Every structure is written in structure tokens, then in C-alpha cells.
Amino acid sequence: MIHKYKLGGFNIVLDVNSGGVHVVDDLTYDMLDNVEPPFEEECPEKIVEKLSRFYEKDEIMSCYDEIVELYNDKILFSEDDYEKYAKYSIASPVKAMCLNIAHDCNLRCKYCFASTGDFGKGRKLMTLETGKNAIDFLLENSGDRQNLELDFFGGEPLMNFDVVKQIVEYARSREGEFGKKFRFTITTNGLLLDDDKIDFINKEMSNVVLSIDGRKEVNDYMRLRVDGTGCYDRILPKFKKLVAQRGDKEYYVRGTFTKYNLDFSEDVFSLYNEGFDQISVEPVVGDSSEEYALTEKEIPAVFAEYEKLARRIINNEKQGGKFNFFHFMLDLDQGPCAIKRLRGCGCGNDYVAITPDGDIYPCHQFVGIEEYKMGNIDEGTFNLEMKKEFANAHVYSKPECRKCWAKFYCSGGCNANNYQYMGDIHKAHKISCELEKKRLEVAIMMKAVRAFGEQE
Amino acid sequence: MKHIKTMNKANLKESAQKGGCGKCQASCQSACKTSCTVANQKCER
Ligand code: SF4
Ligand code: SF4
Numbered sequence: 001m002i003h004k005y006k007l008g009g010f011n012i013v014l015d016v017n018s019g020g021v022h023v024v025d026d027l028t029y030d031m032l033d034n035v036e037p038p039f040e041e042e043c044p045e046k047i048v049e050k051l052s053r054f055y056e057k058d059e060i061m062s063c064y065d066e067i068v069e070l071y072n073d074k075i076l077f078s079e080d081d082y083e084k085y086a087k088y089s090i091a092s093p094v095k096a097m098c099l100n101i102a103h104d105c106n107l108r109c110k111y112c113f114a115s116t117g118d119f120g121k122g123r124k125l126m127t128l129e130t131g132k133n134a135i136d137f138l139l140e141n142s143g144d145r146q147n148l149e150l151d152f153f154g155g156e157p158l159m160n161f162d163v164v165k166q167i168v169e170y171a172r173s174r175e176g177e178f179g180k181k182f183r184f185t186i187t188t189n190g191l192l193l194d195d196d197k198i199d200f201i202n203k204e205m206s207n208v209v210l211s212i213d214g215r216k217e218v219n220d221y222m223r224l225r226v227d228g229t230g231c232y233d234r235i236l237p238k239f240k241k242l243v244a245q246r247g248d249k250e251y252y253v254r255g256t257f258t259k260y261n262l263d264f265s266e267d268v269f270s271l272y273n274e275g276f277d278q279i280s281v282e283p284v285v286g287d288s289s290e291e292y293a294l295t296e297k298e299i300p301a302v303f304a305e306y307e308k309l310a311r312r313i314i315n316n317e318k319q320g321g322k323f324n325f326f327h328f329m330l331d332l333d334q335g336p337c338a339i340k341r342l343r344g345c346g347c348g349n350d351y352v353a354i355t356p357d358g359d360i361y362p363c364h365q366f367v368g369i370e371e372y373k374m375g376n377i378d379e380g381t382f383n384l385e386m387k388k389e390f391a392n393a394h395v396y397s398k399p400e401c402r403k404c405w406a407k408f409y410c411s412g413g414c415n416a417n418n419y420q421y422m423g424d425i426h427k428a429h430k431i432s433c434e435l436e437k438k439r440l441e442v443a444i445m446m447k448a449v450r451a452f453g454e455q456e
Numbered sequence: 457m458k459h460i461k462t463m464n465k466a467n468l469k470e471s472a473q474k475g476g477c478g479k480c481q482a483s484c485q486s487a488c489k490t491s492c493t494v495a496n497q498k499c500e501r
Contacts (some may be wrong), residue, residue, distance in 0.1 A: 013460075028459045063459045070460065074469060082468075088476050096482035149482055180488035183481075330493040336497050337475025341468070351482045408468060451463055 003078060003405035004032060008310070008447040013076075014444070016405050017054050020075035021332055022404035023448050027055045027063050039068045050097060083396045085339045090391040096346060098353040098364045099134055101126045101164055102155040107189050107231060109223045109294055111256060111284050117155035119355070119368040125160040126356040131167040133353045133377045139178045141382075145350075148175075151185045153353075153364055158192035161200075168204050185213065187254075189223070190235035198242045205252060210239045214267020221260060222292070240275060252326060253280040258292035262301045262418030265309035272316075272323050280326035283435055285365075285417065287292025296431060303438050310442045314449055327445040330409070341395075345410025348374065348390025362390055365416030372419075390415065393425050400428040406437045471499070 001016040006023075011029040011237055024032075033163075034047050043064035051060050063168065070076035070317030103124045105117025117123070134274040138148050150171065152164050164186070175290040186201060187209040201208050211213045211237060213219040220230020243251055253276045257264035264281050269280050283302070286293050293303065313325060335341075358378035367373045375381035395401040395412045404410070417432050449455075480497055 015469065019464065019466060021463040023461045023463060025459045059459075065458050066457050069457075070462070075462065075467065078469065082472055085472060087478065092478060095478070145478055147479060147481075243485070277484075331497070333466045334499055335497050336480050337471035337477075338468040339472060339476035340480060340497075346482045350478070447463060452461070 001080065001403075001405060002032065002156065004029060005441055007441055007449070008306075008449060010448045010452075011054070012441075012444060012448060014405060015070075015076050015078055016408065017080045017082075018075045018078040019332070019408060019445070020070070020078070022070070022076070023445060023452065025063075027051070027059055030054070031060070031063055031067065035064070035067060039064075039071060059263060068086065082338050082342060086342050086394045086396050088339060090388060092350045092391065094138060094141040094147050094350055094352060095145040095147070096149035096151075096351040098139050098151045098153050098351070099126065099167070100154060100353060100355050100364065100367060101131070101152050101157045101167075102160040103356050104159050105154060105156040106159060106191050106226065107156070107223055108226060108228075109189075111222055111258060111286050111290070113285055113365065114155060114367075121355075121368055126163060126354075128163050128166050128170075129255065130356065130378055132170050133358065135167060135171045135174065137377055137382075139180060141167060142180065146180055147183060148180050149183050149185070151187070153187055156189055156192070157186055158188050158197060161192070161197060162346055165200060175212070183207075184389070189231070190238050191225075191231060193235075193238040193242060196338045198238070198245060201242065202246050202249065208242070208246075208251045209280075209423055210235075210253045211255070212236065212239060212249065212253050212271070213257075214261070215270045218261045218267055219255070222256070236274065242278065246296040250278070252278045252280045253291075254279075254326075256284050257281055258284040259294055259298055260292055262298060262305060262453065264343060265305055265312055268309060268325060269312065272321075278324040278326075279323055282327065282337055283432075285420075288421075294431065294435075299431065302435060306438055306442050310446050314446065314454070315448075327439050328446060330440070330443045330447070332444075332447060335362070338408065340379070341408045341411050343391075343394035345414065347415050348372075348393075349387055363416060365414070366419070369419075390425075398426045398428060399432070404428075404433070406433075406440055409440050410436050475499075 001015055002012045011024045013024050043061050048060050103118045108116050142148055157164055168184060175182050183206045184204055185207040186205050189211045211221060216232040219232045221233050225231050253271050255267055268279055268281050283294055288295050353361045353364040353367055356376055358376045360374040361367045362372055374383045374386050393415055397406040398412050401407050401412045412430055413432055418425050418427050421429040429455045480499060
């Protein structure tokens with residue numbers, strides 16, 4: 001399978017199964033509409049005839065030879081033979097966990113999927129005991145995996161920060177005896193950050209996600225405090241301080257764009273201009289009946305904005321500026337192996353989420369959906385049949401993904417989205433797919449600009 | 457090559473043969489959580 005498109009003055013051809021990325025001239029681009037394996041010794045007469053209206057015969061012949069050469073090198077029209085690997089990770093151990101440390105929040109963001117922090121289930125904080133049980137569960141169920149990941153999530157995790165600290169301490173005290181290493185991450189809205197918390201986070205957390213939407217007016221329209229006022233002025237200085245003291249450890253400022261800020265490149269640059277260089281601004285996830293939701297109607301505007309953002313980033317680089325925009329980051333050479341790419345997120349298989357009550361769900365987005373409760377940490381129950389169901393959700397068991405050119409970049413999308421929008425974890429959600437594919441096309445085009453210079 | 461320029465050296469085929477060790481970070485593909493999207497992750501072996 002190949003995928004080809006024109007963007008930014010480039011003709012780009014992706015060989016889906018090898019991951020090959022090629023920039024081609026117009027002749028090749030046109031010829032690829034007319035040829036496919038099996039190839040012949042020489043370009044067939046009827047193709048020469050067809051193309052010779054626009055191109056020289058010599059050129060056509062040499063172009064055909066180049067296509068055949070890439071085919072023989074297995075980086076064009078290569079075979080899809082990964083399905084046999086899909087069964088490999090069925091028995092994979094649990095190695096990552098999301099701890100919903102507080103089902104409570106001190107913000108009332110309009111687009112929150114957790115219904116202002118409590119997931120529709122009442123406000124609640126996780127106890128240390130449940131936290132310890134979760135750590136033990138991870139230590140005992142992670143098999144030969146050495147790196148364990150624990151994400152403090154919520155609600156707002158800083159509302160239960162003493163427990164966060166004690167869980168970290170407990171995990172550190174036990175990782176040695178199991179020969180494991182914990183990597184902690186935390187996501188926060190910043191309101192409760194103070195010097196102590198900043199120090200602790202910068203010392204213990206290998207990544208921190210700081211929620212802020214971009215421009216003040218955009219942020220303050222959606223991210224409201226309980227009294228109805230925006231939070232921008234409160235959180236910005238704290239985030240700056242945290243980042244300034246963080247050294248070269250990972251962090252992200254992370255925003256959400258909605259129908260209200262389809263000009264979100266402004267928000268990305270607003271964050272950049274405030275001094276942040278690791279930036280993520282992502283499409284809102286929410287019911288399509290919501291006012292703020294992105295629907296099919298908004299897709300052309302979002303596409304145009306992604307292209308605009310790409311141009312602005314390239315221009316900024318020309319002037320010596322630099323930052324990472326998370327959704328355009330793509331590693332063409334050292335990315336994960338094909339096996340990992342068959343089922344991106346390990347949701348319900350090597351990754352689970354735990355609620356303050358100790359309930360286990362496949363991931364943070366399934367929390368509160370009763371039929372997807374997998375067990376309980378405190379009671380020691382864990383539904384292995386359901387784990388298997390999730391392990392079996394990969395790009396070959398999802399009909400749209402199977403035939404999708406983006407499958408080895410996207411890895412089958414988000415099971416939770418699929419369930420929420422389509423009622424089935426195997427059914428791809430079209431709008432998410434459209435946006436994902438567009439981001440990929442743009443990200444690859446930016447690589448071409450960096451390699452070959454601008455074309456337009 | 458005159459008509460085609462290949463941008464990457466890696467080949468997924470080779471990665472499959474020695475891959476699947478599970479050392480790399482878990483990832484979330486959803487927009488709701490900036491942990492990590494698969495394609496921008498690194499192999500950790
Ligand atoms: S989720 Fe959508 S974009 Fe991703 S692989 Fe499946 S069909 Fe393709
Ligand atoms: S199902 Fe979606 S939200 Fe859950 S871990 Fe996977 S990608 Fe993330």
C-alpha cells in the first residue's frame with residue numbers, strides 16, 4: 001500500500017508497510033497512478049504512451065527504473081506481513097498505570113470529560129492505602145518489564161498532593177527489591193502549585209503536563225474557577241517558575257482547542273511567546289452536540305490552521321526560534337518497532353487506570369463506564385478476559401484501520417473515543433481519523449522542508 | 457536517484473524482526489492526555 005499527497009510544494013509518497021517516505025517529482029507522482037507490482041523489465045509501452053503527452057520518453061523510462069529499484073529494495077509497494085505479530089502482546093504484563101488520585105477539581109472547565117473532576121460519581125480523594133495497593137499491583141503484575149510508568153491524574157492531583165508524595169516515597173522504597181524503576185508523571189491545572197510542590201515535581205516527576213489553553217481570552221473562556229473567573233493570571237507565573245527550575249527534564253504546556261478558537265496557531269504562538277518551548281494544543285474531545293465541539297463542518301478550517309501553523313513554525317525556525325509542537329513530532333528513523341505500532345496505547349492491556357475507590361478501568365477515559373470496570377485493586381480482582389479483549393484490539397482487528405494508510409503512525413486510534421462516539425472500541429471515529437491523518441501529512445511535509453528547503 | 461529522494465533510513469520490516477521487547481513507554485493516542493503519541497516515541501532498546 002502506498003499513500004501519496006501534495007503539500008507545501010512537495011509530492012510526497014509514503015510506503016505504508018516499510019515506513020518509507022519519498023519525495024518525488026511530478027512524473028513519478030503521475031506514474032504511480034498507473035503502475036503497481038508485478039513490474040516488467042522496462043516501462044510498458046502503454047504507460048509510456050499515456051505519459052508522453054506531458055513528459056519525455058527517456059525520462060519516463062528512467063523514472064520507471066527508479067520505481068522498480070525501490071520496489072526491489074522493499075521500500076515501495078512492500079508487503080504487509082505484520083499480522084502474525086498481532087498476537088504477541090496478548091499476554092503482556094501491566095506496566096503503566098494512571099492513578100486518578102483525586103476525583104475532584106478546583107476548576108470548572110467547560111469541556112471537561114471528567115464532568116468537573118468527579119466523573120459523574122461524586123467527589124473523592126484516593127487514600128494512601130489504595131495508592132499502595134496500586135503500586136503493589138503494578139510491581140507484581142509487570143513481569144519482566146523494568147520501566148514502570150505511573151501517571152498522577154484526576155480531577156486535579158494537587159488537591160491530594162500529600163498522598164501523591166507518600167505514594168512516590170512508597171514506590172521508591174520498593175522498586176529496588178523488584179528490580180524495577182518507576183517513572184512518574186503528573187498533569188495539573190496549576191492553581192495549587194507552590195514552591196514546595198514545584199520542587200517535588202521537578203525532582204520526582206519525569207514528565208509534567210501543565211494545562212493552559214493559550215491566549216488569555218481563550219483560556220479564560222473555557223477554564224474557569226469555581227467563582228466563574230478565568231484562571232490564566234493565576235497559573236501562568238507558576239508554570240513559568242516550574243519550567244524555569246526544571247532544567248532539561250521533560251514537560252509540556254498543554255491546551256485544548258475547540259470550535260471557539262479555530263485560529264489555534266495563535267494560541268500555540270502565544271504560549272511560545274510566553275517562553276514555553278514544549279507545546280501541545282489538541283482538539284477537544286466531547287459530545288458532538290456540545291456547542292464547543294468540532295464537527296465535520298469545522299474540519300476544513302482545522303486543516304487550514306494546521307497548515308498555517310506549520311508555515312509559522314518553519315518561518316520561526318528560519319529566524320532562529322525553536323520549539324516542539326507535540327502533534328507534529330515524528331521520528332522517521334528511530335521510532336518504535338512495527339510490533340509496538342500495531343496497538344499504540346496499551347489501554348486495558350499493559351495500561352490501566354485506578355479510581356479513588358480502587359476500581360480498575362482500561363484507561364482514564366473509560367473511568368465511570370460500568371460495563372468496562374475491570375476489577376478492584378483493594379479487593380484484588382482483575383478481569384483477565386477483558387484484558388484479552390483489549391489486547392486483541394489492534395490495527396488488524398479494526399476494519400477501517402486495516403486498510404488505512406496511517407495505521408503504523410496512528411496505531412488504531414483511541415479505543416475510548418471509538419467507544420464513546422461509535423459504541424465499539426473497534427470502530428474508528430471519522431473526525432479523529434481525519435485530524436490525525438492531516439497532522440501526519442503536515443508533519444512529514446515539514447520534515448521535507450527541513451531536508452530540502454522550501455518549495456513555494 | 458533523479459526522480460525520487462528517499463527521506464528516511466529506517467525500515468519497519470527490520471524493526472519487526474527484533475522488536476516487541478516492551479521497554480518503550482506506554483502511549484496514549486487520545487487528544488485528552490499528552491503522554492505520548494506512538495509515532496513520536498523512541499525505541500528504548
Ligand atoms: S484510527 Fe483512523 S487514522 Fe488511525 S489507523 Fe485507524 S482508521 Fe487510520
Ligand atoms: S483508549 Fe484512548 S484515552 Fe485510553 S489510553 Fe488509549 S488512546 Fe488514551
